[in-house]
Amino acid sequence: MAAYERQYGVLAEGALRGWQESDGAAEMTRQEFESTWAAARETLDADRIEETS
Numbered sequence: 001m002a003a004y005e006r007q008y009g010v011l012a013e014g015a016l017r018g019w020q021e022s023d024g025a026a027e028m029t030r031q032e033f034e035s036t037w038a039a040a041r042e043t044l045d046a047d048r049i050e051e052t053s
Helices: 002-008 030-052
Strands: none
16 A cells, blocks of 8 residues: 555545535546556556656
């Protein structure tokens, strides 16, 4: 967990109740989530590489 937090930051803590009523909230398939998550991680990794170069 420490390595993850050093790489990507700390995850927010707290209850997840009420998100369904938020503006812009939508359900997505597992495949959509995994694809979006992979793209975000790739962007974060690229940003970190640029910072250390």
